[in-house]
Amino acid sequence: MKKVFAVALGILTAIGGFVDIGDLVTNAQVGARFGWSLSWAVVLGVVGICVFAEMSGRVAAVSGRATFDLVRERLGPRVGMLNLLGSMGVTLLTFIAEIGGVALSLQLVASVHHLLIVPFVALAVWLILWRARFSLMENVLGLLGLALIVFAVALWQLGPDWSHLTDQMLTLDKPADESWKPWIYYAVALFGAAMTPYEVFFFSSGGVEERWTAKDLRTMRFNVFIGFPLGGLLSLAIAGASATVFGPLDITVDTLGQVGLPVAVALGKIGLAVAIIGFVAATLGAACETGLSVGYSVAQYFGWQWGKYVRPDVAARFHLTLALVTVLATGVLLTSVDPILVTEMSVVFSAAALPLTYFPILVVANDPDYMGEHANGRLANALGSVYLVVIVVAAVAAIPLLIWTRMGA
């Protein structure tokens, strides 16, 4: 019974923790402009993150080593450093976007400008990273993130033309008034939003934090293969609700407030309140994860003691890094840069940085030295290799598309 509870908790936390500010904004934008004609990109991204999260979780459980630890071992210090700078840069950008997202979410309920909320959010994030127990942080924020299910309820309540939506999904039918260039750009953006690089760093380091062993493989796989896809469904619900309400009115989404409007239309004030709880939980959870991921990557490159599973004074450099990164993120946000803009850039740069993260995982997950009998099987390798190609294509296309379409205009 206790085991079932633990598994259920893991799955629920995975669902609630899947969506972050990038998913919220990108899916709402895409839904409004393209309906469900880009859901294939979401599905592709979700399957991809499942494949690689399972691999990195397995590496952590079987070898007791986290992903970035192994990046330097396999690629050497120079390429490893490039990898560190690239993935850390993207994760930092995402961290900034998430903190901004929390502030924007809180602005929706408080009549205070989000810039004034940013320092308090940063302080809260830092305190959580410094003090809160890892599993407590994950479970509380993950479960609260389940509030985003309100989008699925709202979509149902809105009574959309289901045949039209599924038609768009299956036939990749782009709306007539949109051109192909932004369609492809948003496909890459959605892919980057689903397959965020920080997720595998965080997932594998979290596995070490929670002292996974080979016995935890089954639970881990439940979390990944059930939790993540259901989380992906929430993304599709956000897109669908946005399509149903904003599509006919030709509204383009560029603020967080607009993301929640369909819920107000469908379910009124209560639904909206639940949605806001979901926004705060999802962005706060993701802020903690991205902040920790930056700390994990740096510490794992240089070999410093990292983690929340030891006392802060034992992992002093790690916690100092977290503090500095939080201050840096606050500084960037206080230049009054639009957090939505930072979010849009972070998903595209995430897509561009994917090969840096996923190639080493694929190699390490195959190494019998670390994995013993748990090295990749045929299916994992087949999927991993196919995805490697997809990832490289998306990565190469990301920045040129960003420039060429001027961020999807």
Added chain:
Amino acid sequence: MTIRSGLSRRSVLLALLTPAVAACSPSTPDDGSWRLHARRATADVASSVQTARLSLEQAIDDRIIDNYLQTVVVDAEASAGSSAEKLASQQPPREERKRYDTVTSGLDEATGLLADVRIAVVDGRTEAYPRLVDELGTTADDLDALEKELLRKPGPS
């Protein structure tokens, strides 16, 4: 350092600076590009107008939290304002001068209305909402017509 390498250095510098200089001057684009920007700006402002209208409708039905409504309309006004301003600062080609005036005045009217909406919301004057919803609807229609008009190439001025 021979003359040849000196020349090649200079030509590289020239090649690098020319696009930078060209980008600095207020864009005097061909008429196709101004039309495209005008259509985009009109669509952006129309989107803000529709967002404000939708939110006010929810407010009338008591389906939206007050602070939420306020944030949404403030954002809508800001976004529309910046789109309109960006277009107004763009130098239109000669044959578009007339349309430039029509478009910018249409956008100004819309942003003015959005300012009225924001004032009403912040003051909590809920009795004004139905009227504002109607006005926003009319403005949205006007902007749609403007967008369609901008699909045509510039006619004789």
Added chain:
Amino acid sequence: MDDVNRLTAELDAVLHLLDRQVLDVDGRMVCKVDDVELVDDDGVLMLAGLLAGAAALVPRFGGRLGDRALRHWHQLGIEQDDRTRPYRIDLSDVERLGSAVELRVAGHGVLTRQRPQAGGLTRRRLNELMWMRVHGEGGAELGNVIDVRVAPSGAAERGAPILVTGLVVGRGRPGSFLGYDRSPEQGPWAVNRVVRWLHRHSGLVGIEDVDRIAWDTDTITVARRELDHLTGVG
């Protein structure tokens, strides 16, 4: 893998030892193996210790120009007398080499500065061997050193010194084999094929065939015309 101690058998120093995490007896993280200290006992090279710290890592960033990088590093802190001497962990403190290096002592204070070279056996670093050009008989360019094969010279349990037994020579960056040379069947298939194709000219030279290692000119002369086939010893 829990019970395998690589130091009891033949291993590839770059693949299995370099850049590994070092853990103390309690499992706490200490540092990374930024370089490995070798001692030159009259032409016989053996492992002596693990090196860590900026003084060990900076030359590795230089690649072929490692010593130049170290000189710049020295310039930046010329007033420090131990600027170019890295931190060192003696090999006798290492309990086990699995996926990480596990020490048999606590981590507190385990890193001490390498002592200044004062007579005795010449100290070298593994990084100095990397990238060295290997010339065969008749001046044939066989490639550069990309890995170093080492093995214990006797009973591994206690004290038998670990000697350099061969060099893995090829074209490319040290470590770029990614381990596929040791496990020929390692997946995924596509990556395996690509890496092995990139390393199709790589091979092995036994230490007994090495005529001379010229440390100052970064060249190694061997008494062979071509390389031995690379064996995937487990």
